Amino acid sequence: MKYILEVKNLSTAFKLQSGWYRATTDISFVLKPNETLAVVGESGCGKSVTAFSLMGLLPEHGSRIDSGSALFKGEDLLTMPKEKLRKIRGSAMTMIFQEPMTSLNPVLTVGSQIAEAVFYHMNVGKAAARKRALELMDMVKIPDPGNRYNDYPHHLSGGMCQRIMIAMSLACEPDLVFADEPTTALDVTIQAQMIYLLHELKEKQQMSMVFITHDLGVVAHVADRVAVMYAGNIVETAPVADLFADPRHPYTKALLKSIPRLDKDNKDILPIQGMVPSIDNMPEGCRFYSRCEKKEQCRPDKFPQLLPIDNNPNHLVRCLLCE
Amino acid sequence: MNTIARFKHLGTETYHVFNRNKTSWVGLLLLTILVLLAVLAPVIAPYDPVEQHIIQRLEPPSSQFLLGTDYYGRDVLSRIIWGCRVSFIIGSVSVAFAMFFGTILGSMAGYKGGYFDSFVMGVMDVLMSIPTLLMGLLIVAILGPSQTNLIIALALTMVPRFARIARAPTIAAKNKVYVEACQAMGFSDIRILVVHIFPNILGELMVMGSMWMATAVRTEAALSFIGLGVNPPTATLGGMIREGFKDIMSAPWASLYPGLVILLIVFAANLLGDGLRDALDPKLRNEK
Structure with a gap:
């Protein structure tokens, strides 16, 4: 098996008052075993929507997947039956959420929540699930798992909760x-x-891991490859070293220029001018055109x-000037 | 909200808020005494509730009959104690049934949403539009007066209330990240509802349970009063008021004391409900 995940032309649409609009268009990427792909982009560019589409976690009403395949x-x-997807979810394919404090059920002990996942998917008894949960807590470096097992989420800090997740x-x-x-x-x-x-x-x-973030600094540490997203499209994808050394898309370049650095005096930080086009008013042509610094040489x-x-x-x- | 956690640590916040409001202790104490009386009726009651002391009819309270006797010469105190038993059985069983089915319907409707939600809640609204007493009358009139039918009637009128109470917090919980996280873990809907959402809505249900318990007791008394309750000669509080009513001018004790006991039960259950609501509601807790 060459690829663990192979996504082709995935488009997801949401229903607004005036009709259906695509939040992501033609997302294609592949993921090799034991590879980390970082998906980078600003808020609302479709990073999470892509992940939710693949996990089958989109809201039942008001969203649909227009096209594509994801092997x-x-x-x-x-296209697989919902029940089958549900069984894969949580065992072979899982998700870690953004806010650890609210991602855990406040009325159940953290240990029992881990044990539940083991118990549910691995066909083991309650005692074995508990033992495995303690092992896992040790693995994510929670000190004194035996005592923490019976703590409730509000007893733990955000970092601890994320370790539980x-x-x-x-x-x-x-x-x-x-x-x-x-x-x-979380704190830095x-x-x-x-x-x-x-x-x-x-x-x-x-x-394999798909690491969704808007923090390019994080990307450099974790990723093998990077996909940069803008307004529902992947605009550039490259191995992490190439992307930082030789960014090609004007958006990627602008993003890299806008990161403040500790070792420079940061006078050359350049914010990207303009706004992301809204979902119900996407331009026909290049979606970055209005903000692109080389737009004089290009066509809209x-x-x-x-x-x-x-x-x-x-x-x-994905750039006309680079073609 | 997090009932299990709080009940496990009853020495903490919940207890303190509950404790701060002294009236809720009064409610709990009163209710406990009344429930104990009802449970221990065979031991405590001085006389058999249907035993007639024909010579001592309508006797005023005395050392022999602490609360007097009624028209048939039956001891009022003993009948009150046995009547409490009937009231509590009818009240708690009907609330338990209503809570069970109402919670299932309401939380499923809230969780599933869409047409299922509209349909279930539409039916509930229709049921709820009929006043409790009228619905009780209707069902008892169709099925005939008996303890079981009374329980069915009361439960049926309360199911929609519990469905409503269960639905709203289920919808609130459904949109929480932890439910999304459960879905991401591949848990089945039923598991998410039972294991993850139910403990979060239990608090609200408990409060409503104690409030509606009072209503159930009151409605039972009302139906018994108009003769649609449990069949005589079984002692019921409502039935006693009715039987004593014709002699109310000459022997008020026969209907006054059972009336007072109904008042006490309703009062105690409401006090307890108020205390529980304050103790289980995180918003109210912070205000105080």
Whole structure:
């Protein structure tokens, strides 16, 4: 098996008052076993929508998947029966959420919530599930698991809760984990710990990860490859070193220029001018055109395709100027 | 909200808020005494509730009959104690049934949403539009007066109330991230409802349970009063008021005391409900 996940032309639409609008259009990417793909982009660009579409977690009413296929270990996630997808979810494919404090049920002990995941998916007894939960708590470096097992989420800090969430999602040794901004709600020091923990566990358990974030600094630490998203499209995808060394899409370049750095005086920070086009008013052509600094050399009416650049099949860019 | 957690640590917040409001203790104490009386009726009651002391009819309260005797010469105190038993059985069983079915319907409707929700809640609204007493009358008139039918009638009128009470917090809980996280863990809907949502709505249900318990007792008394309750000669509080009513000018004790006991039960259950509501509601807790 070459790829653990192969997504082709995935488009997801949401219903607004005036009709259906696409939140993501033609998302295509592949993920190799034991690879981390970072999906980067600003709020509302469709990062989470992509993950939710693949997990089958979109709201039943008011959303639909317009087109595409997503082969997970050779089976299409988008067309398989719901029951089958549900069984895959939580065992072979899991998700870590953004806000650890609210992602745990306030009335159940954290230990029992981990044990529940084990019990539910792994066909073991309650005692074995409890034992496995304690092991997992130890694995995510929670001190004194025996005592923490019976704590409620409000007894723990955000970082601890996120460790519990990580333990839950890794309970059944998944092949693929979606991490949906797992560090956004945490302190910077805890963020670093969390990123290293996730990275370490990923290596140990040999799983693939889709790491959704809007923080390019985080990307450099965890990712093998990066996909940059803008207004519902992937605009550039490349191995992480290439992307930082040689960004091609004007949006990627602008993003990299807008990161403040500790080792410089930051006079050259350039915010990106303008606004993201809204979902019900997407331009026909290039969606970044209005904000692009090279728009004088370009044309607004043609929609660019995601194409390899310099004949490198690993580095794809969606830009008319780069074609 | 997090009932189990709080009940497990009853020494903490819940207890303190409940404790701060002394009236809720009065409610709990009164209700406990009345329930104990009802449970221990065979031991405590000085006389058999249907035994007639024909010579001592309409006797005023004395050392022999503490609360007097009624028209048939039966001891009022003993009949009150046995009447409490009937009231509590009817009240608690009907509330339990209503709570059970109402919670299932309401939380499923809230969780599923869409047409299922509209249909179920539409039916509930129709049921709710009929006043409790009228509905009780209707069902008892159709099925005939008996303890079981009374329980059915009361439960049926209360199901929609519990469905409403269960639905709203279910919808609130459904949109919480932890339910989404449960879905991401691949748990079945039933599991999410029972294991994850139910403990979160239990608090509200408990409060409503104690409030509607009072209403059930009152409605039972009202139906017994108009002769649609449990068949005589079984002692019921409502029935006693009715039987004593014709002699109310000469022997008020025969209907006054059972009336007072109904008042006490309703009062105690409401006090307890208020205390529970304050103790289980995180918003009210912070205000105080």
